Structures are given as structure tokens and as C-alpha cells.
Amino acid sequence: MPTVQNPRLTGLVCIRCGRRYEIADHSTGCPACLAEGTPANLECAYAPGGPGGVEQPYLRPVTLGEGGTPLLTDVTGAVPGLDVTLKWEGANPTGSHKDRFSAVAVSRAVHAGYQGIAAASSGNAGVSLATYCGRAGLRCEIAVTDDTPGQVVDLMRDLGAEVVSFPHSEQRWEHIAGYRDSTTMLPVTNFVVPPVGSSPFGIEGYKLVAEEILTDRSGAAPEWVVVPASRGDLAWGVYLGFRELLGAGAVPRILLVEPFPRVVSVLAGADPYATFPGTTRAMPSLGGNQLALQAVEAVRRSRGHAEAVDDERVLAETRRLWRAGLPLEPSSAAGLVAVSQALAAGTMTADSDVVVLATAHGLKGM
Amino acid sequence: MPTVQNPRLTGLVCIRCGRRYEIADHSTGCPACLAEGTPANLECAYAPGGPGGVEQPYLRPVTLGEGGTPLLTDVTGAVPGLDVTLKWEGANPTGSHKDRFSAVAVSRAVHAGYQGIAAASSGNAGVSLATYCGRAGLRCEIAVTDDTPGQVVDLMRDLGAEVVSFPHSEQRWEHIAGYRDSTTMLPVTNFVVPPVGSSPFGIEGYKLVAEEILTDRSGAAPEWVVVPASRGDLAWGVYLGFRELLGAGAVPRILLVEPFPRVVSVLAGADPYATFPGTTRAMPSLGGNQLALQAVEAVRRSRGHAEAVDDERVLAETRRLWRAGLPLEPSSAAGLVAVSQALAAGTMTADSDVVVLATAHGLKGM
Numbered sequence: 246m247p248t249v250q251n252p253r254l255t256g257l258v259c260i261r262c263g264r265r266y267e268i269a270d271h272s273t274g275c276p277a278c279l280a281e282g283t284p285a286n287l288e289c290a291y292a293p294g295g296p297g298g299v300e301q302p303y304l305r306p307v308t309l310g311e312g313g314t315p316l317l318t319d320v321t322g323a324v325p326g327l328d329v330t331l332k333w334e335g336a337n338p339t340g341s342h343k344d345r346f347s348a349v350a351v352s353r354a355v356h357a358g359y360q361g362i363a364a365a366s367s368g369n370a371g372v373s374l375a376t377y378c379g380r381a382g383l384r385c386e387i388a389v390t391d392d393t394p395g396q397v398v399d400l401m402r403d404l405g406a407e408v409v410s411f412p413h414s415e416q417r418w419e420h421i422a423g424y425r426d427s428t429t430m431l432p433v434t435n436f437v438v439p440p441v442g443s444s445p446f447g448i449e450g451y452k453l454v455a456e457e458i459l460t461d462r463s464g465a466a467p468e469w470v471v472v473p474a475s476r477g478d479l480a481w482g483v484y485l486g487f488r489e490l491l492g493a494g495a496v497p498r499i500l501l502v503e504p505f506p507r508v509v510s511v512l513a514g515a516d517p518y519a520t521f522p523g524t525t526r527a528m529p530s531l532g533g534n535q536l537a538l539q540a541v542e543a544v545r546r547s548r549g550h551a552e553a554v555d556d557e558r559v560l561a562e563t564r565r566l567w568r569a570g571l572p573l574e575p576s577s578a579a580g581l582v583a584v585s586q587a588l589a590a591g592t593m594t595a596d597s598d599v600v601v602l603a604t605a606h607g608l609k610g611m
Numbered sequence: 612m613p614t615v616q617n618p619r620l621t622g623l624v625c626i627r628c629g630r631r632y633e634i635a636d637h638s639t640g641c642p643a644c645l646a647e648g649t650p651a652n653l654e655c656a657y658a659p660g661g662p663g664g665v666e667q668p669y670l671r672p673v674t675l676g677e678g679g680t681p682l683l684t685d686v687t688g689a690v691p692g693l694d695v696t697l698k699w700e701g702a703n704p705t706g707s708h709k710d711r712f713s714a715v716a717v718s719r720a721v722h723a724g725y726q727g728i729a730a731a732s733s734g735n736a737g738v739s740l741a742t743y744c745g746r747a748g749l750r751c752e753i754a755v756t757d758d759t760p761g762q763v764v765d766l767m768r769d770l771g772a773e774v775v776s777f778p779h780s781e782q783r784w785e786h787i788a789g790y791r792d793s794t795t796m797l798p799v800t801n802f803v804v805p806p807v808g809s810s811p812f813g814i815e816g817y818k819l820v821a822e823e824i825l826t827d828r829s830g831a832a833p834e835w836v837v838v839p840a841s842r843g844d845l846a847w848g849v850y851l852g853f854r855e856l857l858g859a860g861a862v863p864r865i866l867l868v869e870p871f872p873r874v875v876s877v878l879a880g881a882d883p884y885a886t887f888p889g890t891t892r893a894m895p896s897l898g899g900n901q902l903a904l905q906a907v908e909a910v911r912r913s914r915g916h917a918e919a920v921d922d923e924r925v926l927a928e929t930r931r932l933w934r935a936g937l938p939l940e941p942s943s944a945a946g947l948v949a950v951s952q953a954l955a956a957g958t959m960t961a962d963s964d965v966v967v968l969a970t971a972h973g974l975k976g977m
Contacts (some may be wrong), residue, residue: 309936312680312698317676333676336702340974372974380936396762400974407932518632549898568771570675572705607739607767608706608975 248352249304253292256598257445257538260481261285261504261538270357272432274441278462283518285538286442288485289449299452299489306352307381311344312453316461316600318515322569324584329599330467332458335573335606339376339383341369342479342604345454347377350433350447355381357431362386364434365417367393367529369605374433375404400609414533435476435537439518442537443478450487451482459490460598466491469549469593471500471580471601474508475531477540479602484543497600499549500592504528504559507536508544508551517541527556529561530576530605550592552583563607574607614718615670619658622810624714626847627904636723637745638791638798649884651904652808654851655815665818665855667826672718673747677703677710678819682827682966688935690950695965696833698824700938701972705742707735708845708970711820713743716799716813721747723797728752729790730800731783733759735971740799741770752796753781766975771889778885780899801842801903805884808903817848818855824966825856834858834872835915836862837866837946837967840874841897845904845968850909861965865915868949870894870925873902874910874917883907893922893929896942916958918949929973940973 250268257266259275261283266275271287278285291300310355317331334342352372354362361384364374371387378385385406389398390413401408411417421436442448459466466487472480480501489498501508505523515521520534544551562585563578573581580601587593617635617710625641632641637653644651657666700708717740720728727750730740737753744751751772755764756779757931767774777783787802799810808814825832832853832871838846846867853862867874871889881887886900910917928951929944939947946967953959 308683310683310702313679313681315674315676315679315704317674333704336676336704338681338699338702339972340706376936376938378936379934400938403930403933404936404938480618564769567769568745570742570744570770572742572766572770606705 248306248356250301250306250356251291251302252293253300254289254302255292256290257287258523259285260288260542265290270353270431270444277442279437284437284439284441286481287445289445298368299456299486301349302449303349303352303356306348307355307377308348309338309344309376309380313457320571323566323571324581324588327584327588327593327595327597327599329581329584331472331601331603332454333574334604335604339369339373340606340609341373342451342454342602343370343373344368344377345450346447346478347373349450350374350444351377351381351383353444353446354383354431354433355372355462355580359431360384360429361431363421363430363432364388365421366434368397369530370434371401371406372397372404372609375401375406376379379405384430388420390414390417397609400538404466438536439535440475440476440533442481442539444535447476448482448485451479452486454483454602455486456490458549466495466497468497468598468599469500470497471502471584471599473502473531473576473579473602473604474536474540475533477501477543479604481541484547484601493546496547499543499547500583500587501540501544501551502579503551503553504531504556504579506553509553511536511541512544512551525556527560528576528579531579534562550587552586554579554582554586567607572607574605577604614672614722616722617657617666617668617670619661619666619904619967620655620668621658622656623653624656625651626654631656635777636719636797636810639803643804650803650805650807652847653811655811658685665822665852667715668812668815669715669718669722673721673743674712674714675710675742675746676759677714679823682824686937689932689937690947690954692957693950693954693961693963693965695947695950695967695970697967698820700968700970704971704976705735705739707739708817708820708968709736709739710743712736712809712844712900713739714814715816716740716810717747717749718810719810720797720799721751723893724798726795727797729787729796730754730797731787731802731813732800733762735896737767737772737974738763738770741767741772745771750796754786755916756783763975784812799936801802805901806842808842808847808902808905814844814848817845818852819946820849821852821967823855824838832861833966834964835866835966836863837868837943837950837965839868839897839945839968839970840906841899842903843867843909844910845970846909847905849968859912862913865909865913866949866953867906867917868916868945869919870897870922872919874906875919877902877907878910891922892913893894893926894938894945897945920945920948920952924948933973938973939969940971943970
């Protein structure tokens with residue numbers, strides 16, 4: 246069944262300057278903002294008249310049944326002192342929230358006539374994109390770093406992806422940048438420095454996280470939504486979803502979780518386009534020394550907050566959570582550590598109504 | 612929130628002789644049939660007056676949001692020559708259909724006051740039971756064989772299970788049998804020879820597969836449901852679900868898939884309590900040289916069929932399916948090979964309406 250573009254999709258809009266663009270793959274974000282040295286992602290714009298839920302750019306997408314993940318309430322012991330609700334994204338077809346992105350990004354590539362997609366990933370995104378490309382009959386090239394676990398590289402290759410490996414993370418981006426003007430291979434993850442984030446089409450898939458949370462809670466928005474982040478694709482997509490359904494003034498507060506201060510520093514006055522020192526071994530999905538503006542905007546516009554969490558504490562908490570029947574990868578367990586910190590600091594209280602995005606299970610060995 | 616027993620659960624009934632028993636853990640199946648040398652599992656019996664869907668023995672069970680898995684239509688290329696529908700059980704919390712069993716079996720153990728559960732498993736069931744026991748705060752002992760991959764044993768241990776390993780599969784059963792009269796540890800998988808199958812409470816969880824298939828198809832039953840099987844817990848549970856919703860005469864035909872002739876032989880006249888020669892390296896979830904009667908009954912009562920599939924063909928098909936975006940473990944890919952065989956033999960035609968249970972993804976390394 247062919248992928249169909251949503252007839253109400255009218256174009257793309259810069260999240261920073263508001264300039265409008267026609268429907269196309271602007272892999273470096275807003276061209277005008279890029280030229281000004283302040284790169285920013287675009288977001289999809291739709292004409293009014295939608296069907297009620299959030300708009301999606303492609304109808305009848307390439308799918309493996311992603312989404313509709315369980316919202317677990319009453320998760321005793323996940324965070325001592327606060328009854329959080331978990332959105333269990335591990336129950337996606339390949340075990341992470343990335344499947345939501347892949348379904349839409351690959352549908353875009355199919356609709357626009359590309360032969361394949363290219364992406365930088367060392368984990369869930371690569372496995373997910375390889376799977377969805379396989380389903381769509383597209384080529385898939387994943388650029389990893391040399392320290393990516395062999396087990397994960399093997400999974401990607403078994404799924405038909407071409408895997409290329411580089412010593413340093415930035416070299417992956419340089420490689421992907423080689424496809425910036427390609428008419429055959431579509432880059433769907435960031436390769437710009439400073440970063441803009443991933444495909445705005447793919448990010449639209451994350452809006453459904455917001456819709457499902459509201460549906461499962463009979464329309465009641467939580468007070469907080471906790472989102473682990475690298476360059477903020479998921480946080481931004483979740484923000485867009487809540488904004489579309491509730492209006493800009495009623496979006497739940499986003500608690501953005503990072504492995505060392507980036508958004509934390511920006512909220513304290515740093516330039517969002519700066520380089521932020523720090524490393525993480527435990528949370529490879531959340532690494533990177535530069536931000537995308539969308540991560541900051543998701544927090545600012547939702548009157549949110551950011552917490553940096555420590556490798557050692559996250560690893561200890563991950564071990565504890567596994568033994569409590571919550572096999573999260575450390576980059577997901579980070580969200581629960583952040584809630585503990587926010588509780589200790591008084592940002593949250595024992596009565597706070599908090600949904601944590603449990604972004605991926607750890608059973609794949611990541 | 613405490614687990615509550617369904618007030619309409621009235622007892623257990625032998626699937627072979629129809630004798631009734633009070634609600635208890637008859638881990639060796641029907642005592643009378645066992646004494647006669649023809650072991651048979653029990654099934655849950657309910658008083659009328661249920662809420663509409665299938666009955667479940669425990670309400671408010673221990674849960675990680677299992678079930679509600681996607682039903683994928685239009686899966687081009689899964690089986691050349693026939694458009695099958697896939698029930699993607701990999702989108703359960705720990706990546707396999709076993710989560711449905713674990714949720715109910717562990718809820719039973721909690722309700723009945725056990726301190727833990729014991730099970731023989733070399734894969735998905737062990738990972739799943741360890742997870743659900745962790746959630747419930749129960750001990751979990753998993754008996755594996757020495758050839759179980761270290762990666763899988765590590766997962767179980769990281770999830771808090773005590774793993775004990777034996778050279779031969781039968782030695783696992785002897786070990787689990789040591790708990791047959793335990794008031795602290797509940798065996799939830801088979802340890803009887805000839806086998807009866809797993810906990811009848813846990814099997815009730817599989818009835819929801821049938822309910823979800825009917826719901827997603829607006830009530831229209833498929834012609835065939837394809838179920839990979841070892842001792843037939845899943846096939847029997849799916850049969851029970853359809854029977855409860857549609858009546859005994861309207862259950863879809865079950866195509867049972869096995870790695871060498873067992874049910875195939877019984878349908879050709881062999882004694883169901885015989886020993887069936889054969890081995891499989893590719894499909895450890897489907898191994899075992901003896902049947903449980905429930906596997907045969909699921910096929911017989913549904914006017915079904917059985918197909919034995921070959922290791923080499925299944926492995927080749929698994930590799931092909933991964934590259935087509937369907938990362939199934941070989942024991943799941945077996946179902947698609949069986950459909951190809953049934954098509955070639957004329958048991959199915961290009962127009963057949965077939966749902967294949969894609970029981971587990973292969974991303975955990977099984």
C-alpha cells in the first residue's frame with residue numbers, strides 16, 4: 246500500500262525565526278538561520294481541518310505497529326518517594342521510541358523517491374532505521390563509532406544495514422554530510438555543527454507520545470513529562486504534540502535529562518550554541534558536547550527544567566531497577582534518577598504528577 | 612495495588628477426563644489422569660456472568676503493560692505467494708508472548724502467598740518470568756541447560772533470577788520437580804514426563820491473543836492461526852480464547868508448527884504419549900521429544916493441521932526476514948516457513964486468511 250502525504254501538510258517553518266519553506270528535506274535546518282551562524286530545526290506546518298488527534302505528515306506510513314505503548318501507573322519503587330507513571334517505550338517493535346521516528350522518516354524517504362537513508366547512530370536508532378528500511382525496501386547506511394558494541398553492529402548488519410565505523414563521533418557527521426545534496430540517499434540525523442537535530446518529518450512521529458499519554462489519562466495532562474535527551478528530538482516532538490492538542494499555554498512541564506550540564510548551563514545563562522564539556526560512558530544515547538536549539542526550546546516553552554545526572558549513579562540505579570523488574574537501558578534509567586534529584590531539590594514533591602518516558606529496554610545489550 | 616482473584620473463577624477442569632478440582636496449583640495436571648499414566652493439563656473454569664471479553668483468573672494482575680500487540684496486515688514478502696497477517700508479539704515488554712503468561716502466573720503466585728516461582732527455560736520465558744517476579748518482589752529460580760547462551764543467562768541474572776544449569780534438559784525437570792510440594796516456591800512450567808504443559812493460570816493469559824485478533828479485525832475470525840509450539844501452551848491458550856468468544860464450533864483452524872514430527876505423527880496415528888525422535892539447534896524454544904496432550908487437542912478440536920519445519924530452511928528464512936525488516940527469532944520465523952509449506956502442499960491457498968503469531972523478536976540474541 247503506497248505511502249500518502251497528508252494533504253494538509255503545507256510546508257516547514259523554522260522554530261527560531263519563523264520563516265516558511267516548501268515541503269523538502271532541509272537536512273541542515275533553516276537555511277537562513279544556518280547562514281547567520283545560529284542553526285535551528287524546522288517543524289512541519291499544517292492547514293487547519295485535521296481529524297482531531299495530532300497531524301502526521303504521512304498517512305499509511307511504513308509501519309511495524311510502533312506506538313500504543315503501555316502507560317504504567319502504580320510503579321512502586323521506580324523512584325523512592327514519588328509514584329511516577331512510566332511510558333514504556335521498550336514495547337515498540339524494535340524496543341525503543343526510535344521506531345516512532347523511523348516509521349515517519351522512512352515513509353518520507355519512500356514518498357520523496359530516495360533509494361535509501363543515512364544516519365549516525367550507535368544504538369537504538371540504527372537498529373530501528375535498519376528495520377524500517379528493510380520493511381520499505383530501502384538501503385540503510387549507519388555510521389557508528391569504533392567503540393559501538395559488536396553485538397549492536399551485528400544486529401544492524403543482520404538487518405541489512407551497511408555499517409561504516411569511525412574513530413570519533415564528529416567524523417560520523419562529516420561522513421553523513423557527504424549526502425547533504427544527494428538525490429538518492431537521505432540523511433535523517435543531524436550532521437551540522439552546531440547541531441539542529443534530526444529530520445523534522447521523523448520528529449512528528451514523537452507527537453503521538455503526547456497524544457497517547459492524554460488518551461490513556463482521559464485527557465488529563467500530567468504536571469511533568471521527563472525526557473532523556475541528547476539533541477532533543479524526542480523532547481521537541483513531545484512538546485509539539487502537547488502544544489497541538491492542548492495549546493501552547495497548557496503543555497506539561499518538560500524535565501529534560503542530560504549526562505552533564507548543557508541545557509542546565511543554558512538555563513543559567515550560557516550561549517545555546519556553545520560547546521559544553523563533559524563525557525558519558527554509561528549513557529551513549531545522551532552524549533554530545535553541543536546542543537540543538539530545539540532541546541532548549543522544549544524546556545523554555547514548557548516552563549520546564551533540566552537535570553544533569555551522573556554516570557555512576559545512573560549505573561547503580563539501572564542495576565537496582567533491573568532487579569525490580571524494570572529492565573531499562575541506562576539512558577532511560579537516567580530519567581528516574583533525574584526525578585529523584587528533582588524531588589531532593591524541591592523542584593518536584595511527593596504529590597507531583599509525573600510521567601517518565603522509559604525510552605528503551607536494555608535487553609538488546611545496549 | 613493487591614492482586615484480586617476473579618470471583619467467577621470456580622475451579623479447574625481436566626482437559627482430558629473433565630474431572631473438576633478446586634482452585635489450587637496442580638503442577639502435574641489432573642491427578643487422576645496422571646495416576647492412569649495419561650497426564651493432562653487442567654483449564655480454568657468460570658461461572659457465567661463475565662464482562663464480555665475473555666475471563667482472566669486474576670484481576671489487577673502484576674503487569675508491565677503486556678499485550679495489545681500490533682496486528683500487521685499487508686506484510687508483503689513475509690511469505691511469498693500469500694498475504695499473511697502477523698501478530699507481532701515482540702512488542703511485549705520483554706519482547707515475547709511469554710509476558711502474557713508471566714503476568715498471570717506471577718499474579719497467581721502472589722495471590723496464593725508463595726515466596727517465589729521456579730521454571731525451566733533457556734530463553735524468553737526465563738527473561739520474562741525474572742522480570743515479572745522482580746516487579747512483584749518474588750524470588751525467581753530458572754533452570755537452564757549448559758548450552759544456553761551466556762548472554763541470555765546474564766540477562767536473567769541481571770534481572771535478579773537465580774540461574775541453575777544442567778547438562779541435560781530432563782535434569783532441569785527433575786530439579787523443578789523438587790518443588791512439587793513446596794509451599795514457598797511455585798513451579799510454573801512442566802516437569803512431568805510425559806508432559807502436561809505449564810501453569811493453567813498462566814495459559815489463561817494467552818486467551819487475550821485471540822481476543823485482540825478478533826477486536827482488531829472487527830470480530831471477523833481468520834481462517835487459520837499459525838502457532839509455533841513445543842508443548843503447546845500458547846496454542847492451547849489461543850484455542851481457549853477463541854472457544855470462549857466464538858464457541859467451540861467456530862474456532863479458527865490452528866496450524867501448529869514444530870521442528871520435527873510430533874503432532875504430525877499423532878495426527879497420522881501415533882500415541883500422543885510416545886517419545887518422538889528429533890533434535891533442533893535453530894529453534895530451542897520448540898524442542899523436546901515428548902508432547903503434551905493440550906498441543907494435540909488444540910489442533911484436533913480446531914480441525915487444524917501440523918507442519919514440521921527444518922532447521923536449515925528456518926535459518927535461511929530467518930536471515931531473509933531480518934533483511935526485510937522482520938527481525939524474528941528462528942522459533943518465530945518457523946511459522947512463516949510452515950505457511951510456505953502449507954501453501955505448497957495445498958493445505959492453504961493464495962486466498963487463505965492467515966494470522967501468524969510472530970512470537971518473539973530476535974534482538975535479544977536468542
